[in-house]
Amino acid sequence: MKIKHLSYILLYEVRNLLKMACSSILTPPAAVRGMKVLEKAAFAKKICVPCFTIKTSTMDLARKALKPYLLKLEKFQPVLDYPGDPTQKKVLLNPETVNSLEDLKENDRNKIKELGHKLESTEIEVGFDNWRSDQILRAVLPEGEEGSKGYTIIGHILHLNLREHLIPFKGLIAKVLLEKTKNIRTVVNKVDNIENTYRNFQMEVLAGDNDLVTSVKENNCQFHLDFGLVYWNSRLSTEHSRITDKIKTTDVIYDIFAGIGPFAIPAALKGARVMANDLNPESFKWLEHNVKVNKAERRGGSVRCFNKDGREFILSDVKDDLEQVLKSDAPVSKVHIVMNLPAIASTFLDALRGLVNNSCAESNIPVIVHVYCFARDFEPEKLALELIEKDAGFKLGGNLIELKIVRKVAPSKHMVCVSFSYPLSKLCGEGEEEPVKKKPCLE
Ligand SMILES: C[S@@+](CC[C@H](N)C(=O)[O-])C[C@H]1O[C@@H](n2cnc3c(N)ncnc32)[C@H](O)[C@@H]1O
Known part of the structure; x- marks a missing residue:
């Protein structure tokens, strides 16, 4: 009884260790830390992910059971064609949440077992396009400082208010946010905190079009404005x-x-x-x-x-x-x-x-x-x-x-x-x- 109990504890610890190790899988390579000029190629990384090989005929059933565990990345399809075999598909799962069949909820696990599928693993390559902007900035900016760059969106303009220590990274931050934020054409940074009479901000255009005339919707009205002047x-x-x-x-x-x-x-x-x-x-x-x-x-x-x-x-x-x-x-x-x-x-x-x-x-x-x-x-x-x-x-x-x-x-x-x-x-x-x-x- 005691041995059985001990083995459960060990199993639990091993799985926790595995999870901790996996929690850094879905992050860009450590080498990008401190990057000031955006080099997209440096964000490429090979990762090992859990997967199932599923018969195309049972795909609908399997997809339902596996939906919560799919590998979700930007511009990424977790269900792939099986090389050279149109009767099968490869379904990729999130390595941070799935290490073994035990990580699936009982119902889902039973469904997958009924379909006769075994958990395998495969290597894939992910890159700049697949990381979210927050993942990229967390990997690049000095540790613990990634959160200190909140922004607001005014029409097509993304407005940053960068603190002093992030100024060396302003070009990179702006480029990443310009590329990764929907409907944004211009990224600006507030230049100083001095309030002028008209309460408009002094701004520097960091990336994108030098165009501050925009339009916002509020309370069912459309407001047009020049964000540099009003x-x-x-x-x-x-x-x-x-x-x-x-x-x-x-x-x-x-x-x-x-x-x-x-x-x-x-x-x-x-x-x-x-x-x-x-x-x-x-x-x-x-x-x-x-x-x-x-x-x-x-x-x-x-x-x-x-x-x-x-x-x-x-x-x-x-x-x-x-x-x-x-x-x-x-x-x-x-x-x-x-x-x-x-x-x-x-x-x-x-x-x-x-x-x-x-x-x-x-x-x-x-x-x-x-x-x-x-x-x-x-x-x-x-x-x-x-x-x-x-x-x-x-x-x-x-x-x-x-x-x-x-x-x-x-x-x-x-x-x-x-x-x-x-x-x-x-x-x-x-x-x-x-x-x-x-x-x-x-x-
Ligand atoms: C804080 S903003 C508020 C604008 C608007 N009510 C809103 O909620 O968005 C204050 C406005 O007061 C204007 N303003 C500043 N000094 C003023 C003054 N002495 N007389 C009239 N307007 C003034 C500024 O140009 C600015 O548009």
Whole structure:
């Protein structure tokens, strides 16, 4: 009994050792480590893989049982014609999961046994085309650093944000990703972290076409843009729809930092009346273009586009329109003011204080502000609220609607959206001791 038990343990250990040895089979050759200029030939490798020889007539039955164990590689067929014998096929299995028949689940194993097949092994040659990009980069880049090269995709552009120590490998990384990522024509790397006024990235084209004009789909809209000249972040798509989901046909939206229109256009498509502004002439150009492309007015909504500083836009166009809205009998359910420029949006809040004429004081149309900011530390909601209250110049109290952590932008930095109902008394400047000072724009 004891001997039997011991032999089981030994068998178990041997199989584990075999598995550990096999776990490096499906990786490119060790010699590629540190490669800086892509040499595809160096990725070729002969590997020994388990296989079954299957009669063509029983292929369908066998394929069903063997499907979970097939050898899966890029551009690779695990079922091969048998050399010189059309009545048979060779089925190649994954050496990292199959070492013996025992590695097949009982049902599958029985089916294969019934068909009378024996596990064999065969040698095959795999190369650059067969490895996935993550396998290639893991094999090439310094050990433990392969994971530190996340990217985002914007239309046909793959956008890297390489850390300093991976810069020597940038050409190789770009070439591998260009070749291995579907529908990518251009690979760029963010050049520095300095935020410019228009929030567009400084980029270096590392591989592919030098063409940064692209198009992305978000929330059922198509957005065209020049990624070198305007702001776009695909990671905000959920946030864009979170806000636009709140918009009703009878709402009015003032989008102060509109970019190329990811809030404005879906809102108009819901039938709302939108005034959208951006300081960047290129964003303004693409915003107008996207309004046309998406036929943003087809469901009765509208988008008027402006190219001004946000403060000037608030103090002139928003003021005039808001006064009309608050005084008129037109059926407006809500006014939304969207301010997505997290680094400085809150410093524009003071422009709303006393913005409209006292004759609007009787209105009961809610004016909702959605203002974005960055908050550090472990209590981002608390810090965000403090910042917004400081810059708005009053406590939000019961006017606070929602504090939403949108995303983590750095290990201890969060993007937060604070939504609150702007008190009409403050909007009309009631009880103000002195006229509200209008700070100059920060930029
Ligand atoms: C963070 S982006 C947001 C764009 C868009 N709302 C989005 O979600 O994609 C901020 C935008 O504000 C614009 N901007 C920067 N300073 C501005 C200002 N003083 N007045 C108006 N727009 C400004 C930038 O050009 C940029 O398009």
